[in-house]
Amino acid sequence: METKVSNAPDPYLSHWADAAATKTLAAHPEATRVTVAAGITPSGVVHIGNFREVITVDLVARALRDRGVDVRFIYSWDDFDVFRKVPKNMPKQALLAEHLGRSIVDVPDPYGEHDSYASHHIAAFEGSLAPLGIHPEFIRQSRRYRAGEYADGIRRALAQRDTIRDILNDARERTGARSRLPDDWLPLYGFCDACKRDTLEFTVLDDGDDARVGYKCTSCGHAAEVELARGGNIKLPWRVDWPMRWAAEQVAFEPGGKDHSSAGGSYDTAQHIVRDVYGGWAPEYVGYDFVRVKGRGGKISSSSGDVVTVADCLQIYEPEVLRWIFVGTRPNRELQISFDLDVIKLYEDYDRTRRLAYSAPAEGGKKAERAEKKRLAAQRTMQLSSVDHRRVEDGARMPFQPQFRHLSMILQIHDGDIDGALHYYEQTGEITDDEDRRLCRQRARCVWNWIERYAPPDFRYRIREAPITRALTPDQATVLGRLVAVLRARPDIDEPSLIPHMKTLCDDTELSNKDFFPLAYDLLIDRPKGPKLTTLVTTMGGARALALLSPSLG
RNA sequence: GGGCUCGUAGCUCAGUUGGCAGAGCGACGGACUUUUAAUCCGUUGGUCCCAGGUUCGAAUCCUGGCGAGCUCACCA
Numbered sequence: 220m221e222t223k224v225s226n227a228p229d230p231y232l233s234h235w236a237d238a239a240a241t242k243t244l245a246a247h248p249e250a251t252r253v254t255v256a257a258g259i260t261p262s263g264v265v266h267i268g269n270f271r272e273v274i275t276v277d278l279v280a281r282a283l284r285d286r287g288v289d290v291r292f293i294y295s296w297d298d299f300d301v302f303r304k305v306p307k308n309m310p311k312q313a314l315l316a317e318h319l320g321r322s323i324v325d326v327p328d329p330y331g332e333h334d335s336y337a338s339h340h341i342a343a344f345e346g347s348l349a350p351l352g353i354h355p356e357f358i359r360q361s362r363r364y365r366a367g368e369y370a371d372g373i374r375r376a377l378a379q380r381d382t383i384r385d386i387l388n389d390a391r392e393r394t395g396a397r398s399r400l401p402d403d404w405l406p407l408y409g410f411c412d413a414c415k416r417d418t419l420e421f422t423v424l425d426d427g428d429d430a431r432v433g434y435k436c437t438s439c440g441h442a443a444e445v446e447l448a449r450g451g452n453i454k455l456p457w458r459v460d461w462p463m464r465w466a467a468e469q470v471a472f473e474p475g476g477k478d479h480s481s482a483g484g485s486y487d488t489a490q491h492i493v494r495d496v497y498g499g500w501a502p503e504y505v506g507y508d509f510v511r512v513k514g515r516g517g518k519i520s521s522s523s524g525d526v527v528t529v530a531d532c533l534q535i536y537e538p539e540v541l542r543w544i545f546v547g548t549r550p551n552r553e554l555q556i557s558f559d560l561d562v563i564k565l566y567e568d569y570d571r572t573r574r575l576a577y578s579a580p581a582e583g584g585k586k587a588e589r590a591e592k593k594r595l596a597a598q599r600t601m602q603l604s605s606v607d608h609r610r611v612e613d614g615a616r617m618p619f620q621p622q623f624r625h626l627s628m629i630l631q632i633h634d635g636d637i638d639g640a641l642h643y644y645e646q647t648g649e650i651t652d653d654e655d656r657r658l659c660r661q662r663a664r665c666v667w668n669w670i671e672r673y674a675p676p677d678f679r680y681r682i683r684e685a686p687i688t689r690a691l692t693p694d695q696a697t698v699l700g701r702l703v704a705v706l707r708a709r710p711d712i713d714e715p716s717l718i719p720h721m722k723t724l725c726d727d728t729e730l731s732n733k734d735f736f737p738l739a740y741d742l743l744i745d746r747p748k749g750p751k752l753t754t755l756v757t758t759m760g761g762a763r764a765l766a767l768l769s770p771s772l773g
Numbered sequence: 774g775g776g777c778u779c780g781u782a783g784c785u786c787a788g789u790u791g792g793c794a795g796a797g798c799g800a801c802g803g804a805c806u807u808u809u810a811a812u813c814c815g816u817u818g819g820u821c822c823c824a825g826g827u828u829c830g831a832a833u834c835c836u837g838g839c840g841a842g843c844u845c846a847c848c849a
Contacts, residue, residue: 233789260849300849381809395774396846457849481845482776507775507845551778552786555845560810569795593787628809678809718807736808748809 223525230592232285234599235549243503252277252282253288255280256464256502257355258295259315261337262323263306265554266526268510274545275474275507277353278603283472289590292331293468294355297366298324298337299393301410301417308526309559316553318732320438322452324361324749325477337361347529351538352606359745360454360610367450372463372497374430374447376406376455379496383459386491394483404679407432409453415439459496466499473502474550514559514673527556532587534668536564537661543604547572558673569604575603577617609685612770619655620645626659626666628750632758637663680744682759689742692729696772700733703769717753742767 232240247253257276259269280292298347300301302323311329315336318326326336333339363369376383383406388399389548398652408422411434418438424431430447452659455463464470475667479485490501493656512527532541535558544565548554559567562761575597581590622631633639644650650659688735706712707718725731740749743764749755756764 262849270819297849303848389832391846393775394846398846461794462847477777477844478849479844480777483844483845485774485845485849487776487845508778553778564798571797589795624809625809680809714807721807732806733808740808746809750809751807751811753807 228689231594231595232282232544232601233596234278234282234603236278236546236603237599237766238283239279239472239697240286240288241502243279243283244288245404246500246503247471250346250471251289253283254291254293254469255283256293256295256468256470258302259296259344260297260302260323261344262300262302263340264308264526264528265340267512267530267532269344270529271507271510271545271550271554272474272476273353273355274351274507274542275550276355276472278546279474279505281603281608285731292355293470294357294465296337296341296357296359296361298322298335298359300360301408302326302336302456307623313508322361322410322415325357325415331362344529345523347533350533350606351529351542352423352608360460364454365450367462368429369447369455370447372409372467373453374453375496376463377426377430377432380404380406380423382495383492386488387458390483390488395620396483397540398423400575400579404454404457407446407453409434409451411436411439411441412443412452414439415452433587456525458485458488458494461485462493462501465489465493465502466497468501469499472504474505474507477506477508480504494751503548508553508588511553511555513555513557513561513588532556535665536565538606539604540566540665542606543569543572543600546603557771558669558676561668562673563623565719570620570622572597572600573617573620575725576611577615580613584760592616618658619651620658620662621649623662623666626663627670627674627678628673628754629758630663630667630681631670632750632755635667637667654706658662661693680746680749682744682763683742683767686767686770689738689743691738691771694730695729695735695738698724698730699738699768701770702739703765705769706756706765711767712757712761714753714757717757721753739768742771 224512243253243255244250255276256703257272259265259272276294280290283290299322302319302321303320305312308328309315315326315329323337324335326335328336328339330339333342337438341357341359348354381752384400384402384404386692391399405421405423407419409419409421411419411512414436416436418436419434419436422433423445429446430445431452433442433444435442447453454460454587465473473484475761481487486504486506491497513519515527516573521687529541531555536544542548544556547552555561575594578594579588581594584692602608604660629640629643633643637660641656641659644659645656650656701724702720704720705717721732725735735749736752743749743755743759
């Protein structure tokens with residue numbers, strides 16, 4: 220009997236990435252090694268929307284490896300594409316504009332840091348993937364093409380150009396397009412060896428074993444013959460390029476944006492081309508929706524101005540939380556990245572899932588069965604969200620991670636001093652080991668970045684640097700005097716000891732704590748409200764508080 | 774014109790081979806009072822878009838509508 224891919228899979232493997240893995244294995248039951256692929260054109264800043272492509276593949280790769288499959292994860296940089304438009308967010312617009320019509324790998328880096336425009340954006344993005352635990356095998360298509368590695372792929376496309384044209388025209392017909400490819404259409408694209416522009420008129424000289432094409436450049440008049448086997452600046456157009464590479468790399472899974480996904484779109488025609496021209500098969504496919512950004516401008520588009528990168532997100536989101544946002548959203552749903560107050564909610568949701576993952580197994584009854592299912596799903600979610608793909612084991616201690624809101628308060632009391640905030644959590648006994656410390660530090664960095672760059676003004680405060688004096692009513696003077704007396708007696712008082720004093724502070728006066736607190740906050744942080752006063756005072760230190768509180772007493 | 778996705782509580786959404794409609798937030802009530810949109814406990818909440826069909830049984834599968842959004846047909 221043949222072994223099936225499992226009809227009743229491990230209930231733990233219940234994530235959508237696991238379902239995609241099951242489908243992929245079902246399509247290739249004989250494979251010992253499975254190739255999964257992502258690909259992006261670095262035609263501008265590579266943004267968080269592009270990231271969805273990569274993380275989708277990364278998750279499926281993990282799911283496949285969890286089944287014991289040997290996985291090859293390739294990431295194709297389509298850096299041999301043409302530079303069509305100068306993005307508004309680039310420096311040296313005029314310089315870049317001169318290079319329109321050339322390959323992005325032949326356009327200079329306007330920042331002067333890398334060997335090309337493409338390389339600049341590639342380096343930035345690759346650098347931001349590493350902290351997320353994503354390590355694909357990067358392939359630069361410009362190098363493959365120029366080295367002649369796709370010569371046979373191009374030759375076959377030329378030899379069967381009528382088949383390809385028919386497939387593409389059929390798709391146009393089915394979708395009601397007006398135009399058709401002419402009979403002399405060729406599946407070729409490329410750049411002039413002299414002026415580097417894409418204004419070439421091709422002729423096929425030989426589509427057999429010694430395949431050669433000739434071209435004439437309409438920009439500079441240069442004419443040449445290219446032996447495909449030697450490589451050069453000749454490539455296939457996208458709709459043919461994609462299926463050619465599926466066959467070359469034996470790709471078993473590759474997602475695509477929704478713009479590729481509809482009937483008559485590139486995935487549709489590529490499916491036919493890979494089968495009829497290359498004798499291969501199309502990868503299992505997941506179409507994913509776009510990523511929307513909230514709280515930081517609206518649209519993501521590399522050609523318009525404001526883009527949000529993975530690195531931008533990592534300023535605010537821990538790697539695990541950023542992964543979790545993508546892990547928790549099915550690919551076909553639109554996903555939203557927020558920089559406003561929603562950040563807090565996202566962190567709280569993440570923490571809740573995390574607590575559920577570390578909770579004790581539920582037992583007995585059908586209700587418990589459901590709860591157990593959710594607990595396992597939370598564990599799977601946490602594993603896929605983790606950087607090192609470590610599974611949450613039953614009974615494991617959950618490392619400490621401070622609440623976002625609370626940490627934002629502690630950090631502000633410490634003027635953003637992360638070590639100071641860590642010290643606070645060490646004193647409370649919540650940080651107990653290096654892992655706790657690492658997680659706390661990591662979150663503190665994100666919280667502080669958020670406070671400084673995105674938090675609404677209401678959320679921010681600073682402890683006054685210089686004391687001020689306020690005119691006090693007799694009652695206010697009495698109450699403030701009592702607080703000052705307490706702090707003078709014990710400048711190093713801890714919070715539990717201070718709380719009882721707060722309860723008797725206003726005795727025998729017309730005031731209540733509620734009336735008095737605004738004055739205290741005003742003196743300490745120049746605001747009418749603030750974090751819990753006892754936490755504020757004990758965390759900033761009695762001496763520092765005294766210096767700000769006592770001057771008004773005259 | 775072709776195609777895809779979605780429509781479930783006030784809001785955001787789960788609901789994975791058809792089997793008692795769920796979570797978070799909100800709202801309401803209570804406790805606490807130690808105030809950034811604090812914490813804890815409790816309550817509330819639904820014509821699963823509509824109409825048919827299959828089935829012992831449908832949010833789930835099929836058909837047909839309605840509504841919303843996206844996408845292709847130029848290039849990548």
